[in-house]
Amino acid sequence: MTSTTSRKTGARRPSSTAPPSPGRSRKGALRPSGIPWIMPAFVFVVGLLYFCIGETGYLSTLDWDGTSPTPTPVGLENYQRILQDPIFWQAIWHTVIFFIVTFTAQTAIGFVFAALLHSKVKLGAVYKVIVFTPVVIAPATMAPVFRQMFAADGQLNWALDHIGLGFLSQPWLAQSGTAMPVIMFITVWNFTGLTFVLYYAAMGQIDPETLEAARTDGASNIRTLVSIVWPGVRGTTVALGMLSVIGALKTFDVPYLVTIGGPNYATEFLGTYIYRISIPSAHVGYGAALSIMLLILALAGAIAIAVRANRKDSETGV
Template sequence: MTSITSQKTGARRPSHAPLPDGSRKRGGRPWGLPWIMPAFVFVVGLLYYCIIETGYLSTLDWDGTSPTPTSVGLGNYSEILQDPIFWKAIWHTVVFFVVTFTVQTAIGFVFAALLHSKVKLGAVYKVLVFTPVVLAPATMAPVFRQMFAADGQLNWALDHIGLGFLAQPWLAQSSTAMPVIMFITVWQFTGLTFVLYFAAMGQIDPETLEAARTDGASNLRVLVSIVWPGVRGTTVALAMLGVIGALKTFDVPYLVTIGGPNYSTEFLGTYIYRISIPSAHVGYGAALSILLLILALIGAIAVAARANRKDGESSV
């Protein structure tokens, strides 16, 4: 690794030199390698050992402590492909991602736009939508179990606004447990989406907005054709994080429903935990983790590729 780095850095131009002239297309931009190297070396140096170690463990049948692990080659992987719970978890992840990402993005975006407008008591709303982000799922899980219990506050509220027929034991049924998990996730992460959109909207040129308004564009029109494209970078970043996050989903389903009832809220993250820690199938868990890594990268690259294609179309 050291040799690669020095080769590359050897070829770089001095970073403090003036920006050279010349067309950008011919690579006239200054060399950026020294700028990214600190972060790269730091992240790769600290975490790649974990990835390599996990990759190695994934070829073992091992309980994590026994002095004699058995090598099984790719056996764990072929077993996973026939594991119905794995496929169930993948399916849950897909549904979960589509729903939570859409809802979170819509709400976070609208919130950010509304709170950039002249709304009274803005700080109060900001704190309320942000607070869930900082609350640890471990402490909130019992609160949610209580809220969604058969005699919980949600059913109580439904009763009192004349929707009593909707009351049900939300977490006890396979059909409603997943929507509850999605609700909690959206509740928890909208604040994040909001904060990022709020920051991104600060980058939109007020003069453009002003010009559009002078041309008689409505609020909705401004939102759709100026603000939304203006924060696309953030949307793409959030989509990539969303894919990775959905695959890693662990806290909420593990703490609220323990993946149940009957695996109806099982995700890759909860499955990996259950397999590697309580069941101590360290090798199988490592193989699941490596598959998770690959799927997450494929998903994130797909999002990025799609975004690039769109960029190409729109920048005619």
């Protein structure tokens, strides 16, 4: 009965295999299919990170001990106090010196190690592991070792006494003049392996034919490193510079675990100062203002290095 009626009226059943309408296919083609994949990271960055930054900015306008139910709004008073705080400027000076020394040392040592291990060296894989191992050691694990090593009765002074250099023995961590060099030494030892790995990977991307042409023209190994390899890894050097600026401003674990910022603020950094102000001293508002200043300085330093690198690339036509 149904089929007869359909034939009489000329009605046609809709086909299940009919192609979608042009409007629907066009709309589906414009739909961004990658959004579900980036949404978790987007929510994390915008919803958590930026929220925390905004909350810290709000706390920086308060006079609050972290527990009182009635914090006192003070506006920009905390920032005015920062500009007049001698310990803040001392921490900034320490950060500048720390960045210059550690970045220079790590760059030089990491570059040399990468160049050496790109040559034909026996047991190269073993050397790579040895150089990179300090990177994976937690600061909380190595800090007691170095604190004992550089103590007045530690292994370093013992070794100096037994090789006839006892006149160099001194309390390395108890003096303002030697505490900071010790912190720099520990940091270089800890992170040179990362610099080495990045340079090693970057050198692997240099065209072997270019190196072979340089050797054919009679260029020595030093000349090849200076004129070809070093410019070829310039992008890695810029990236390491940006990371070093941010890392120097965020330095906390090594100076706190080894010297607690002392003696007499000789190894005080913004990270250690923020902790001492916010937690033991319970000046959360002032600590939040210091944190905002740290964020601004880190972004400004990274942007300055990137702009300088781009300007140099433009001048050289790279």
